[in-house]
Amino acid sequence: VIVLDPGLSFGTGRHPTTAFCLRQLVAGRLPGEAQSCLDIGTGSGILAISAAKLGYAPVDAFDFDPQAVSVARANARRNGVVAKIRFRRQDLTKLPCRSARKYSLICANLVSNLLLSEMKQILARLRRDGVLVVSGILEGEFGAVQRAFAAAGLRLMASRTENEWRSGAFVRR
Secondary structure, three states, X not given: OOOOOOOOOOOXXXXXXXXXXXXXXXXXXXXXXXXXXXXXXOOOOHHHHHHHHHOOOOEEEEEOOHHHHHHHHHHHHHOOOHHHEEEEEOOHHHOOOOOOOOEEEEEEEOXXXXXXXXXXXXXXXXXXXXXXXXXXXEHHHHHHHHHHHHHOOEEEEEEEEEOOEEEEEEEEO
């Protein structure tokens, strides 16, 4: 159970793209195994909070909007997991293309043009055998996203279309 007040932030769990990410967090969790999670564009914090409650550690989350970071932190506090998540304000477009920290699972619930333009920054944070969950993509734009991530060495392992939205989970080959 997650208690959530999204405020002006995105993410209540009811939108098809958020729901897909939540299902992938559950499906990807291997009990007893150390797994880390990065939530890019955290919004209300629902994905980071869910990851922490499922036992992912460490859990890091960031958003460009300082109001979203504040709301996400308050929601994490409400759910008793604020100490398990590192929230910060960060602009994805300003992240370096190299990263020492690698994650088992990355959720990026972002529009397709941002996923494509910042692909190097996102993939620099994904472990070799890691899973990248992407959503927030209009169905007609998903093919371009899938081709770009396939060219970068990822394989589509799950996908769902609901209404005009398509989401996917990729694993690094």
